Amino acid sequence: MRFSTKALLRAAALVVAASSLGGCSFLGLNFGMAQLSEKECLMRAMYFESNRSSAEGMLAVGTVVMNRKADSRYPQNVCGVVGQKNQFAEGVLTRKMTDSGAVLASQMxxxxxxxxRHPGVQNAQHFHTAGLRFPYNNMHYVLEAGGNEFYEKY
Incomplete structure (x- = not known):
């Protein structure tokens, strides 16, 4: 069977377009985050946000994700929470996990x-890189773990 150059170019364009959607992959090409399971989304948040630092740090990030999921102001599923724009690390649902930290993230x-849940996180739904402090009077720090500071907002 022979394919025309035009047909091959169309097929290649389709593959490139599909791969730009991000998320699950087939033959190394990404085809949309709608295919990610709750575990995969949670695992990715914990892996990238805790800098693969420790089980404690990953558990703390996972607790924040679940605290948000339980709050009606946020999406009611893990992938929705993790995929919210400007809330978690850029590319959290699409970047490759490349080291043994992925195994720990899967376990966590x-x-x-x-x-x-991490008991120190309590009801916190927010965190940022440890070492930064913000003097806002509507937040209360509850924990430092995994390179992050966790806090509640009132």
Whole structure:
């Protein structure tokens, strides 16, 4: 069977367009985050946001994700929470996880999805890089873990 150059170019353009959507992959090409499971989204948030630092840091990030999921102001599913614009690390749902931290993130995601939470996070729904402090009077810091400071807003 022979394909015309035009047909091959169309097919290549389709593959490039589909791969730019990000998320799940087939043959190394990405085809949209709608295909990611709750575990994959949670795992990615914990992996990238905790800088793969520790189980404690990953558990704390996972707890924030679940705290947001339980709040009606946020999406009611893990992928919706993690995928919210400007809330988590850029590319959190599309970048490659390249080291052994992915194994720990997978284990910790299982723990969080089974109901395990970091007790120090309490009801916090926010965090930022440790070492930064913001003097706003509508926030209360509750924990430092995994290179992040976790806080509640009132």
């Amino acid at each position: 995601a299982d723990e969080v999805l089974r109901g395990n």
